Amino acid sequence: MSGAGAHGGSPASPAGPENGLGLSRRVPDLGALQLLLAVARLGSLGRAARECGVSQPAASSRVRAMERQLGIALLERSPRGSRLTGAGALVTDWARRIVESAEVFDAGVQALRGRRDSRLRVAASMTIGEYLLPGWLIALRARHPDTVVSLAAGNSAFVAERLRSGEADLGFVEGLTVPQGLDGAVIGHDRLLVVVPPAHPWARRRRPPDARELAATPLILREEGSGTREVLAGALGELAVPLHEFPSTTAVKAAVIGGAGPAVLSELAVGEELAARRLVAVPVEGVALRRALRAVWPKGQRPPAGPVRDLLGLSRLRR
Amino acid sequence: MSGAGAHGGSPASPAGPENGLGLSRRVPDLGALQLLLAVARLGSLGRAARECGVSQPAASSRVRAMERQLGIALLERSPRGSRLTGAGALVTDWARRIVESAEVFDAGVQALRGRRDSRLRVAASMTIGEYLLPGWLIALRARHPDTVVSLAAGNSAFVAERLRSGEADLGFVEGLTVPQGLDGAVIGHDRLLVVVPPAHPWARRRRPPDARELAATPLILREEGSGTREVLAGALGELAVPLHEFPSTTAVKAAVIGGAGPAVLSELAVGEELAARRLVAVPVEGVALRRALRAVWPKGQRPPAGPVRDLLGLSRLRR
DNA sequence: CACCGCTCATAACCCCAGCTTATGCCCTGA
DNA sequence: TCAGGGCATAAGCTGGGGTTATGAGCGGTG
Helix, strand or coil, X not given: CCCCCCCCCCCCCCCCCXXXXXXXXXXXXXXXXXXXXXXXXXXXXXXXXXXXXXXXXHHHHHXXXXXXXXXXXXXXXXXXXXXXXXXXXXXXXXXXXXXXXXXXXXXXXXXXXXXXXXXXXXXXXXXXXXXXXXXXXXXXXXXXXXXXXXXXXXXXXXXXXXXXXXXXXXXXXXXXXXXXXXXXXXXXXXXXXXXXXXXXXXXXXXCCCEHHHHHCCCEEEECCCHHHHHHHHHHHCXXXXXXXXXXXXXXXXXXXXXXXXXXXXXXXXXXXXXXXXXXXXXXXXXXXXXXEEEEEEECCCCCCCHHHHHHHHHHCCCC | CCCCCCCCCCCCCCCCCCCCCCHHHHCCCHHHHHHHHHHHHHCCHHHHHHHHXXXXXXXXXXXXXXXXXXXXCCEEEECCEEEEXXXXXXXXXXXXXXXXXXXXXXXXXXXXXXXXXXXXXXXXXXXXXXXXXXXXXXXXXXXXXXXXXXXXXXXXXXXXXXXXXXXXXXXXXXXXXXXXXEEEEEEEEEEEEEEECCCCHHHHCCCCCEHHHHHHCCEEEECXXXXXXXXXXXXXXXXCCEEEEECCHHHHHHXXXXXXXXXXXXXXXXXXXXXXXXXXXXXXXXXCCEEEEEEEXXXXXXXXXXXXXXXXXXXXXXX
């Protein structure tokens, strides 16, 4: 109660409906969330404290503070342990999503810091590096905790250059062809989707737009776009007129959700938004926007060995 | 680009299985991440500081601390502003996903604390309440900032009871039928997916399992499951033998990823995992696991008005 | 019955992360 | 040349979070 005034100043910022950092006042920090997950899993504050490497009073106090902060009772404490409240279960699920995002962040950062002593140097396209690789690295770390990975991200030419010059051991690219001088294996596919916000006309029309209309419509694209643009240009014959370019995929998504126009993005990038109905994929007749995801390595280097093989195996998943 | 500074300072980790809360040591807190997003968007530390309501030195110091913590140079500072590094752009994208998860968390919690003065009391099934409603609430808050929502989550019977007793103004259920005494409108559909980890035999077989094999296989289910179980039982004739029950959807996912067995989950719950290839959906021949998502309200209450109408509109999205 | 083991809570103390204000340097545009 | 925006540094303060020590319920057990 006493609803935390949160000083309603909403200064209608340009490219975003959300504002300020009141969030960090209303959302517990990662440590507290992890603690909550541990309690949910282990059924006891004390055990959770031990697993998290803190003292039991610290855990107790922390969870209590979190309950005060949220205004919700999360745990049913008893002399025999602690169970989640109904609301607590829901909160825990939302918390787990934050923690998972943090794990992705961490795995990405760990790789990105590019240590010299890395046993596995990876070069990846932006899309794969951003959305797929962190997950693989988390899995890899679970299996081979000692493997240190370094990551460099760029377009296909960048990946190829890194491999040829020996600055990377393994590469990942999306696109139509294997870059010259490299061997490769298809590890999966993704589709490029035309996405619009749910309120957009294309989301409501019975007849979806055809290739002609798509090509005539200004689109929001990521700058440079390499793989994305290549496939798009091939499918449409000539490149659609870009409405605006943004530095990152997520910035593009934010712009689309904000109503700036349609965009063409990998399904990898918009899975969550589609599920949450924040974006809608519009089918476009007669346009095949499927492309291969490939692992690549220097030509002739026959059997990828050691850590390279480990990661390659993890990346080779069905479909 | 995106080379990332070398910076060999690696603080000899304690060779532990990193299960604890080392994450919170390696991942900056929400405030810092929001600050980074603001800098990326506004192009200047000072402007970002102002938007976030802190002093410029605080912002500067905070970002600097973050760079030290991550071991990555995020910004190119110049006397005319600050731009993101190549690596910084990647990090910022990962950061944005954390912040978005936090917004979902916040929206959910705000609704869950159930204020007495709520202008809109919603009762929803677990799946809708967990995955869809927070997104709608974020959108609702952007459009009608004054609307205060309270949320109660349970199974279909629970939702129906809340509506009939006048404790809720609007309900959301997934399932085959409209509960007795309620009016409803279909707002969308979802499918139940059989999911397994990528290494599971079903993910590799050319011939997917049929209904018979599915029904004979122990599955991981959420306890009580209401909507999910109802549809599943209807499709399989008799209920599959549950291998284990978990208290929350996310716990089920974690178990599946960990190799505990196949599960049947809403596509809403696994969109991200599918995109990231942490889970694989297995098609099952001859089994239709599609179900309707419905908004429901007390019978006779003709035109949903005011806030009810607002939220109803937001929830009525294509497909 | 009394004891031990488990649970959670409270109390007193400590430490560092992060905020603030005040100031200085650098670059650019008028 | 000066004004102004942008970033960095230097002091001093506050509080959240951690620790150890201790107490209080409840349950199985000799």
